[in-house]
Amino acid sequence: MKMILLGPPGAGKGTQAKMLSERFGIPQVSTGDMLRSALKAETALGLEAKRYMESGGLVPDEVVVGIVKDRLAESDCASGYILDGFPRTVAQADALKATLSSLDKELDAVVELVVDTEALVERLTGRRTCQVCGVGYHLRFDPPVDGALCRCGGELFQRQDDDESTIRHRLNVYLEQTLPLTEYYLGQDLLVQVDGMGEIPQVQALVLDCLQASK
Ligand code: ADP
Ligand code: ADP
8 A cells, every 4th residue: 555645734644644554554654754853863854954844844855855765665665655744746746656657656545634724723733742652642632641741651742833823834835835736646546535624533434435445
């Protein structure tokens, strides 16, 4: 299963990708997570990506395409993966297509999570993430059971780009640069749109239904 989870910031891509990853035993490939790890480790990649990520803009295509190509070549991606947060531009989608066809492979599905803008803002402002295991929570919709701690005992943090003005900028960047991918994948007969407004388990059931149907 090689699939893309598409959708605006806060749509629930990471949440759904983690659940699918556990269910199918294939990795979640999140460019956001990879870039944040590089930033934390202060690698050359992290330092290059820093200013784009802090402002809520996109990291240049060639940088992101390079890290995804390397990641997909790793052995744990051999039987499939869930791309989360990539591609985000038509150039990235073209590069992914070229990479896959050079390996004689194809995507199985592109699932787009459809969520209202104001719900996105509410989800992003309330998002908290475990700094140890990376699991996501929401202060209102998916609160941590143990007060401020993750199930694994790790402390939770709020992403620096999850403040309201950066969120609004990221949503505009999404509209300008990522939304065209809906038409792109519709044109390739790969896109399925899922109502992402329900509760987390409901959305998961809808995603599973459409993966079943697209087999
Ligand atoms: P994305 O990866 O698309 O940016 P996340 O999966 O990180 O989105 O979800 C953003 C926030 O919304 C998180 O705090 C998450 O717990 C919460 N969330 C995810 N799915 C839902 C949902 N269906 N209903 C309510 N909150 C959700
Ligand atoms: P979101 O919650 O918006 O889905 P991500 O964790 O996917 O957030 O991405 C966080 C930031 O990392 C983005 O705002 C952008 O700066 C950078 N980023 C992640 N993926 C990409 C990508 N495919 N292309 C360019 N920049 C990216």
